[in-house]
Structures are given as structure tokens and as C-alpha cells.
Amino acid sequence: MNRVAIVTGGAKPDSIGFAVVKGLRREGCEVVVADLYEPGFAALQDCLCVKTDVADPNAVQQLIDSTIKKFSRIDILVNAVGGSWGITPQDLTAAPPRGFRGLTNCEISDWRTILGANLDSAFYCARAAAPHLKKQGGAIVNVASVAARKGIPPGSEGSSGPYAVAKGGIMAMTRQLALELGEFGVRVNCVAPGVVASGRFNKVSQISKQDHGPEGPLASIPMGRVGTVAECAALIVALCTDDTSYMTGVTVDLNGASYAA
Amino acid sequence: MPLSGLKGKRALVTGAASGIGHAVFSRLKSEGVETFGTDIHAIHDVIVADLTDSDDVEKLAGKVGAIDFLVNVAGGPVAPSRSDTLPELKKNPLQLEDIDEAQWAGVIAANLTTAFLVCREFAPRMKARRFGRIVNFTSIAARRGSSRVGVHYAAAKGGIIGLTKTLALELGPHNVTVNAIAPGFIKTERIAQASWGHDSAEAERAFIQSLPLRRAGKPDDIAGVVAMLCSDAGGYVSGATIDVNGGWYFGP
Numbered sequence: 001m002n003r004v005a006i007v008t009g010g011a012k013p014d015s016i017g018f019a020v021v022k023g024l025r026r027e028g029c030e031v032v033v034a035d036l037y038e039p040g041f042a043a044l045q046d047c048l049c050v051k052t053d054v055a056d057p058n059a060v061q062q063l064i065d066s067t068i069k070k071f072s073r074i075d076i077l078v079n080a081v082g083g084s085w086g087i088t089p090q091d092l093t094a095a096p097p098r099g100f101r102g103l104t105n106c107e108i109s110d111w112r113t114i115l116g117a118n119l120d121s122a123f124y125c126a127r128a129a130a131p132h133l134k135k136q137g138g139a140i141v142n143v144a145s146v147a148a149r150k151g152i153p154p155g156s157e158g159s160s161g162p163y164a165v166a167k168g169g170i171m172a173m174t175r176q177l178a179l180e181l182g183e184f185g186v187r188v189n190c191v192a193p194g195v196v197a198s199g200r201f202n203k204v205s206q207i208s209k210q211d212h213g214p215e216g217p218l219a220s221i222p223m224g225r226v227g228t229v230a231e232c233a234a235l236i237v238a239l240c241t242d243d244t245s246y247m248t249g250v251t252v253d254l255n256g257a258s259y260a261a
Numbered sequence: 262m263p264l265s266g267l268k269g270k271r272a273l274v275t276g277a278a279s280g281i282g283h284a285v286f287s288r289l290k291s292e293g294v295e296t297f298g299t300d301i302h303a304i305h306d307v308i309v310a311d312l313t314d315s316d317d318v319e320k321l322a323g324k325v326g327a328i329d330f331l332v333n334v335a336g337g338p339v340a341p342s343r344s345d346t347l348p349e350l351k352k353n354p355l356q357l358e359d360i361d362e363a364q365w366a367g368v369i370a371a372n373l374t375t376a377f378l379v380c381r382e383f384a385p386r387m388k389a390r391r392f393g394r395i396v397n398f399t400s401i402a403a404r405r406g407s408s409r410v411g412v413h414y415a416a417a418k419g420g421i422i423g424l425t426k427t428l429a430l431e432l433g434p435h436n437v438t439v440n441a442i443a444p445g446f447i448k449t450e451r452i453a454q455a456s457w458g459h460d461s462a463e464a465e466r467a468f469i470q471s472l473p474l475r476r477a478g479k480p481d482d483i484a485g486v487v488a489m490l491c492s493d494a495g496g497y498v499s500g501a502t503i504d505v506n507g508g509w510y511f512g513p
Contacts, residue, residue: 027262114372176512182508183471194497223432229495234265234494236397243264243489246445246482248473248508257429260500261513 003138004071004203005029005240006063008125009081010047014199016143017080019233021047027237029076034060034125036092046231048157053089054081055116060124060150064132076240077140079122081169083200084160087117096204103161105165111162113122118166126177130186137185140177141239142193144170146255157206167192171251178249186249190240194255196227223256264492268293271328272491273321275312275379276335278302279347280449281398284480285332285487292488297325300335302346311343318382327386330491332396341368350455355411356480365413372417376424379412379438384432394491397425399502401445405510418443423503424435429500438499440490447478473489473500473508 005024010017010033017033018040024031025046030257033044034052041049068073081087083098101110116213122142132152133140145159148167152159174190181188193219218226235254238244255259272289276282277298283305289296295309298307299321308324310317312335338355338376376397384422393430398434403418425441446468459465469477486505489495 014286066312089328161384178508178511183473183475186473193401222430223436223438223497223499224434231496234492234496235489235498238264238492238494239487241485243485244505245485246474246478246505247486247503249511250504252498254497255499256497257433257499260426260429261502 001073002121003029003075004032004067004073005076005078006034006067006125006129007078007080008034008052008121011037011049012199014202014229015080016198016229016232016236017046019076020078020080020230020236022200023233023237024076024240027241030071032063032071034063035081036089047118051201054121054125057124058239060121060128064128067133071163073136074129075136077125077239078236079125079127079140079142080236081121082118082143084158084163085112086200087111092224096207098157098207100155100157101160101162102152102154103165106160106162106231110160111138114160114162118163119134119169122170122173126173128142128208130181133186134181134184139240140181140186140188141236142174142188142190143236144168144190144251146192146253146259149192149253149259149261157208170182175249182248187244188222188245189244189249190251191232191235191239192251192253192255193227193232194221194258196229196232198229201226221256221258225256227254227256263292264494266436266493266496267488267491269291270294270330270491271326272296272330272332273325273328273383274332274334275299275375276300278304280451280485281444281447281480283335284484285334288481288484288488289330289491294330297328301341301343312379313321313370315378318378320331322382327390328383328396329392330396331379331383332377332487334398335375336398336417337352338368339409340364340371347451349449351513352455354409360411360413367412368411369417370418372414373420373424375503376421380424380428384428384437387437388432388435391436393432395428395432395437395439396487396490396494397421397439398439399425399443399512401443401504401506404443404502404504404512425502426500433452434501438490438495440495440498440500441502442483442486443502443504443506443512444483445478447483447508449480476507478505478507
């Protein structure tokens, strides 16, 4: 019986989630991709693609129901959806908004949208998948960010204050779920990427000023480079496999030594 | 799927005679890594060396040559010596006043000085080749503190975290990653023999039941994380301390 994995945010071809989907396929998993980005589904014909707004708990329940209907089980959940923009049906492919959105100057609607896509989504998915994961054990991997470790410096574009807070919540949720699901053999871990050269990063690079965009922090990365989507995905996949069989509740930072927890 | 980025590489594992070190040695070999093991205890085909002695470390480097992966497992809560190479672990918790200066110095040397000397010997070759992965071993004793192993061991392992973070900054520009693994209760043969860590079988069962994953760790659980860090999955991970403890304690 093949293991069955759900990956949220796996449809954009230059995203971490997409690379995770490919990695889990190579591991022999059946993969269900949950994403709003329908144009990406054509490149994922060996997966079950379900158009899903993961910020909507009813849509998430339908995603889980579709998965069970097709594959009868869930072994792995990777919550890769996230970002400060490009996360709603309205702005899915939009350019990043200009200007710094901190906690003290963002719109209340920004807070709701960003918390919804980054934090609520992982909660809804974990909660709805849990009864199925518990049947035979498995793994959940969440995606946080170095933003939760360091905050977003005022002036930065492309990310936001609410994003940093949501990702901090993801780390706490990882620990809480590890406690609740451990006895059922479900491990829950998290990665906290620094700057990763995804499509999102490339879009931000195009609009940002040299000092305030990702190029600014680049100078402060000891390894002297941004991370790749492939190495981030490889780490997430490893957290789904038996190589990490005794890890749970852990956030693994991957940031080129720019922050050491 | 085998982990990518391992096959054909060269590795040195210290403390390879037993326990976690031996499991790491076997795992890397099974991934197609040309793996050398060293230990003060002569068994299997390890290169015998006292890693608290910089002359021995230099001789070791002469035998091993350039490596891609350095895994510093050597250490433990009781310091070995050339005459007692695999000392028994103590059954009772070690308290402050139980530890004399010789024990303090011995445990610091066995756990912290060894890692320093071995890194100092091998890092320059990694820098020159612009590739390297160093995996150090700290402990849950440094993360949450410990009521068992003694302050010397906890302090030495805390030192490993500082060493790891600093080397990550220093070696990052040379494409060398440096990370630490913090194991929890890993039931190696030696620990099982000493029933070390627990006063009775009943106490051990109660402890195990308090862990989220409801089991003790195995050396292979740790070897998998070492393999992950050496593989392509570890390419952008540096400066990290990774807790592998079944959920016993959550680091930052």
C-alpha cells in the first residue's frame, strides 16, 4: 500500500510545495495537491489536484473527504501554503504589494488574510487530517520562516509583520500537535526557511530596492547565497520519512547560518 | 529512495566503536559513503586515536586524508582513557559535590576538546575544497539540563552548541555547514547495561510513557538524522541544533 500525502500550496511550479510534491512522488507516495492555482494542475497529472482555499475550513474538510474517497488513507500532511501576498483567489498571481506592512501600519484585513492563509490553514488541515493520520501513524510537516525567529525589519517589502506572527504560531502549533499526536505514531515537525529562491522570492527581487529587499539580507547570510527550493523540499521530505523517526515537535532552521536557534 | 548527495563522498565518524557512533558509521557506509571510523576503544576496524591529544588527531588526519563529512560523536558522561577505553556508565545520578576536578577536566576534554581539535584539523581541508558538512553531538543535557549526567557533561555539551554556531558563521563563506544533534534518551547497549538514567525498570517504563512518542530512541534514529544533514537535504542548514528526543523537550 502506497503512503498517501497531502501537500497544500503545491501547484505553483516554482514553489517549495511543488518541489515537495515531486519529492514525495519519488518516494513512492500518492500525492494530493491542494491549491488555488488551477493552471498548475496540468503539470501534476500523476497527482489528485483539488482546488482548495485552505483558509476556509469547509473547503479543507472537502479536501480531506476527496482524499479519503480516492485513496482511503492519509499518511503525510505537508502544510506548504503561505506568504504575505498571492494567497487569496483575488490576488493569486498578483505582484507583491509595495511598501512595508508591519503590525502597526497594516490593514486589519491584511492581518486576517495573512493569518488565515498561513496559520488557520495549517490548523484546519491538521485537525481534519488527524483522525486519518492516527489510524496508522504518519507525519505532519509545517513550514514556518526565519521571519518568526528574527521578525521583519521595518522597510522590508514582500513580507510582513502579520506573516512573522503567523509563522511563530506555526512553530507553537508544531509543538502542541506533537504532544497530542505522538502516542498515535504521528510525528509533527517544522522547517523554518530563510530566504529561498522560489518564484515568490524572484517577484520580490524584481520590485525591491537594493537595501530593503532580499538582496539586503543576502549580505548577512554567512553562506553567501539564498537557499534553493530543491534543498528546502529535500529537508521537508526527509522529515516525512523514517530517517527522522525519533524527531517530533522540532523546528529545523535552514537559513545558511543567518540565524541559529 | 536513497538520500541524494551521499554516494561517493568520504566521511570520518569519531566515537565509532559503539552506540550512536557505530550506527552512524554503518549508515553512512550503507549509503555508499567511504567511511572511516575512529575511537579510543579498539574494535571493528576503527582507527585507534585519543582525540584529546592533538598529536593523535594529526596522525589520524594523515591516515584519513580529505573528507566531505565529519561526524563528531566521540564523548560521553564518563571520560575514557587509554587504559580504560570503554568505561562503564555510572548507575546513580551525579551531583555537583560528587564531581572532582579531574572528572570535570576529563569530561570537558572528552566531549568538547575532542570536537575542537578534530574540527581544527579537518576544517582547513574542507575550506580548501569548498565543501564540507560537520555534524557535532550535543545532548538534551545541554538543552533542558539534566538531573542525571552531571554538570561537567551538560556544560561540555553546552559548549558544543557555542562551538557549532561559531563555526557555522566562520565556515559558511567556504560552503561548509556545521550543525549539532541533541539526542534525548537513546538506549544504546551501554546505557541498557547500566540501566543508566533510571532507578528501576518501573521508573524507566513510566518515563517512556511520558514521552510523546512513547519509546526510547535507538542509535539508528540518530544515524538517520546525520544522513539527512550530510545529504542534499542539509545543504542550507547551518548553525542549527536539532533535537532528536521523541518529544521529550522542545528546544527554541
